Amino acid sequence: MEAEYMVIPAGYSRNFMLLLLVQIMIALLLGADAVQEWKTLSEEENLEMERQLKVINKPPIKSFLTEYGDILDCIDIYKQHAFDHPLLKDHKVQMRPTRIPKDQMMGGKSSMKTKPPRFLPENIRCPPGSVLIKRTTKEDLIMAKKIKALGLNYPTTSRFHSNDAAPNGYVSANAEYTKHNFGAKTTMNVWNPSVSPNQLSLASMWIANGPVDTLNVIQFGWGVQPRLYSSNYTRLFSYWTVDGYKKTGCYDYLCPL
Numbered sequence: 001m002e003a004e005y006m007v008i009p010a011g012y013s014r015n016f017m018l019l020l021l022v023q024i025m026i027a028l029l030l031g032a033d034a035v036q037e038w039k040t041l042s043e044e045e046n047l048e049m050e051r052q053l054k055v056i057n058k059p060p061i062k063s064f065l066t067e068y069g070d071i072l073d074c075i076d077i078y079k080q081h082a083f084d085h086p087l088l089k090d091h092k093v094q095m096r097p098t099r100i101p102k103d104q105m106m107g108g109k110s111s112m113k114t115k116p117p118r119f120l121p122e123n124i125r126c127p128p129g130s131v132l133i134k135r136t137t138k139e140d141l142i143m144a145k146k147i148k149a150l151g152l153n154y155p156t157t158s159r160f161h162s163n164d165a166a167p168n169g170y171v172s173a174n175a176e177y178t179k180h181n182f183g184a185k186t187t188m189n190v191w192n193p194s195v196s197p198n199q200l201s202l203a204s205m206w207i208a209n210g211p212v213d214t215l216n217v218i219q220f221g222w223g224v225q226p227r228l229y230s231s232n233y234t235r236l237f238s239y240w241t242v243d244g245y246k247k248t249g250c251y252d253y254l255c256p257l
Contacts, residue, residue: 041142049138056081056136056253063135064124068233071135074126080133081253136253143228144254190222192234200225204237215244 058080060073077093126132186205193201204221219239228251229235241249
């Protein structure tokens with residue numbers, strides 16, 4: 001399976017509660033009323049989405065059309081959407097870590113020299129100094145707004161939980177760490193389960209910090225989400241929130257402006 005774009009984590013944090021959660025869920029998302037609502041946007045809503053698309057989709061250096069119908073753009077690393085945030089003004093991207101934890105060293109040499117796996121075909125490569133980003137469409141914004149955070153909230157009740165009886169049955173497990181953390185990794189099988197248009201299936205990892213009411217979360221994994229991606233292909237995805245899923249958070253690059 002080929003994913004459509006890569007997300008590269010950067011940096012590390014201290015005194016960070018690391019929570020690894022692998023979840024597989026199938027959830028009923030939206031009813032027929034919501035589906036109908038997607039088709040009836042006002043002129044004002046259409047204009048607002050066009051404005052957002054102009055801000056999100058930066059001028060590409062190079063573009064690719066995938067076999068799945070997506071357009072992937074090579075964007076100058078300093079012009080990507082994340083740097084529109086006021087707090088990242090004049091920010092410099094750190095390509096290498098300042099230091100490497102001792103347990104990541106082997107014989108005095110860093111184990112980080114291992115090449116990362118490739119998620120894309122050989123013909124899709126960006127020039128140095130640019131990053132590959134899926135071009136956002138109006139449909140992407142509509143779908144993301146409607147299913148924001150549904151079924152993805154971080155469980156806070158137990159180390160292992162199973163709820164097979166609920167309509168959105170799921171299984172989850174977590175482990176908590178209070179020492180210094182320099183990164184995280186997980187291994188999960190990649191499947192392409194068959195789901196209906198109103199369902200989703202996910203396997204992902206959470207990194208979370210803080211009390212439940214103001215929880216900071218970064219989530220990354222794979223999922224089959226027809227309502228979000230308009231297809232039944234398995235795709236890499238990311239999600240974040242800084243206030244426990246209340247007012248902040250978005251999928252991938254589909255962030256409100």
